[in-house]
Amino acid sequence: MNPFIISGYKSPEYFCDRQAETLKIMDAIENSRNVTLVSFRRLGKTGLLRHVEHKIGSKMPFLYIDLYPTLELQDFINLFSNSIIHGLEPLTDRVIRKVTAFFSALRPRFSFDPQTGSPSIEINIADRGEANMTIHLLFDYIRQSGRKVTVAFDEFQQILEYPEKNVEALLRTEIQTNTESCFIFSGSQTHMLLSMFNEYSRPFYQSSEILELGKIKKDEYATFISEFFSRFNKDLSVAVAEYIYDINGGITFNVQYTCNKLFSSGIDKIEERDAIKMLDKILEENEIIYYNYRELLTKLQFQLLRAIAKEDKVEKPYSERFVQKYKLGAASSVRSAIDVLKGKGMLMEDQGLRVTDRFFSLWLKKQI
Numbered sequence: 106m107n108p109f110i111i112s113g114y115k116s117p118e119y120f121c122d123r124q125a126e127t128l129k130i131m132d133a134i135e136n137s138r139n140v141t142l143v144s145f146r147r148l149g150k151t152g153l154l155r156h157v158e159h160k161i162g163s164k165m166p167f168l169y170i171d172l173y174p175t176l177e178l179q180d181f182i183n184l185f186s187n188s189i190i191h192g193l194e195p196l197t198d199r200v201i202r203k204v205t206a207f208f209s210a211l212r213p214r215f216s217f218d219p220q221t222g223s224p225s226i227e228i229n230i231a232d233r234g235e236a237n238m239t240i241h242l243l244f245d246y247i248r249q250s251g252r253k254v255t256v257a258f259d260e261f262q263q264i265l266e267y268p269e270k271n272v273e274a275l276l277r278t279e280i281q282t283n284t285e286s287c288f289i290f291s292g293s294q295t296h297m298l299l300s301m302f303n304e305y306s307r308p309f310y311q312s313s314e315i316l317e318l319g320k321i322k323k324d325e326y327a328t329f330i331s332e333f334f335s336r337f338n339k340d341l342s343v344a345v346a347e348y349i350y351d352i353n354g355g356i357t358f359n360v361q362y363t364c365n366k367l368f369s370s371g372i373d374k375i376e377e378r379d380a381i382k383m384l385d386k387i388l389e390e391n392e393i394i395y396y397n398y399r400e401l402l403t404k405l406q407f408q409l410l411r412a413i414a415k416e417d418k419v420e421k422p423y424s425e426r427f428v429q430k431y432k433l434g435a436a437s438s439v440r441s442a443i444d445v446l447k448g449k450g451m452l453m454e455d456q457g458l459r460v461t462d463r464f465f466s467l468w469l470k471k472q473i
C-alpha cells in the first residue's frame with residue numbers, strides 16, 4: 106500500500122505530528138470546553154479530528170458531522186440525527202423503539218439500506234417551528250444519554266449559508282445547555298468562523314477556545330516522508346523532502362499528494378529533479394480543470410490570479426507597482442476582483458495574498 110494517504114484518515118502511523126494540537130483538543134474534551142479549529146483548506150483539520158476520534162476510541166462517543174454538503178436546516182437535521190442515533194449506542198431493535206418513542210411528535214421514519222441493512226432515520230420538518238423542536242429534541246437526546254459526548258461539526262460556517270434565519274442563535278442555546286458534552290467547530294472559512302466566535306454581538310461570542318492550525322513543521326514532515334521511503338526500500342533524502350515541502354508551500358494535501366505519486370512512480374532513488382518532473386506531471390493531469398476555471402472567471406480575475414501566482418504572494422495588491430507590472434487596470438476593479446475570488450475561496454491570506462490551490466498556483470506561474 107501507499108503510505109501517503111491523500112483522502113481521509115487511516116491510523117496514527119500514517120499521520121504526521123500534530124501532537125500538541127491533539128493534546129489540546131483531548132484536554133478540552135476532558136474538561137468539557139468547546140473548541141474552534143480553524144485553518145485554511147487542506148492543512149489537516151479533518152485529519153486532526155479523525156485522529157482525535159481514533160485516540161478516544163471507545164472511551165466515549167465522538168460524533169463527526171461534515172456540514173460542507175448541507176444547504177439548509179433540513180440537511181443539517183438529516184446528518185445530525187443519523188449521526189446521533191448511530192453514534193451513541195448500537196442501533197438494536199430496542200434502541201430503534203426508544204428513538205421512535207422519543208421523537209414521536211416528529212413522526213420519524215426508519216429505512217434500511219437494501220445492501221447493508223443499515224438503518225437510517227428520516228425526520229421531515231414541515232415548518233420552522235418543527236425544525237426548532239427537532240433541533241431541541243436532538244440535543245435533548247444527547248443529554249438524556251447520560252454520557253459525555255463529543256460533537257465535531259466540520260465546516261461549521263456552512264450554517265451561515267442556510268436560508269433559515271437565526272440558526273446560529275438556535276444552536277448556541279442548545280449547545281450552552283449541553284454542558285457535559287464538548288463541541289468542536291471546525292472550518293476553512295477562517296474569517297467567517299472567527300467573527301462568529303470573536304464578535305461581541307454574535308451568539309457564539311467567546312463560547313469556545315480557538316485553535317488555529319498551522320502548517321506541519323518542515324523538519325518533522327521531511328523526516329516523516331524520508332523514513333517512509335526508506336522503510337519501503339526506496340530513497341528520498343530529508344533534503345529532497347524539504348524541497349517538496351517548500352515547493353508545495355507546506356500545504357499538507359499537496360505535500361501528501363506529491364509524495365504519494367513519487368512513491369508509486371517506480372523510481373527507487375528519488376532526487377530533486379524527479380520531484381520537479383512529478384509536479385509537472387501533476388499539473389498536466391489537472392490542466393483541464395484549470396482551463397475550465399479560466400472559462401468560468403472574468404479576464405481580470407484570471408489575470409489577477411496569474412499575477413499573484415507569479416509573485417507567489419502579494420502583500421500590497423493595490424500598489425501601483427503590482428497593478429502596473431501586470432497591467433491590471435484600475436485599483437478599484439482589482440479590489441472587487443479580489444473580493445470575488447476570496448469569496449469563491451480561490452484566494453486566501455497567508456502572510457499576504459495567495460492563490461489557495463497550490464497546484465493551480467504552480468500551473469498559473471508557468472502561463473505566459
Ligand SMILES: Nc1ncnc2c1ncn2[C@@H]1O[C@H](COP(=O)(O)OP(=O)(O)O)[C@@H](O)[C@H]1O
Pocket residue numbers: 110111112113114119120121122123144145146147148149150151152153293321357358361
Ligand atoms: N498530519 C497529517 N499527516 C499526514 N497526512 C495528513 C495529515 N493531516 C492531513 N493529512 C492529509 O492531508 C489531506 C488534507 O487534509 P484535511 O484534513 O482534509 O484538510 P482540511 O480539513 O484542513 O481541509 C488529506 O488527504 C489528509 O489525509
Ligand SMILES: [Mg+2]
Pocket residue numbers: 150151152259
Ligand atoms: Mg476538512
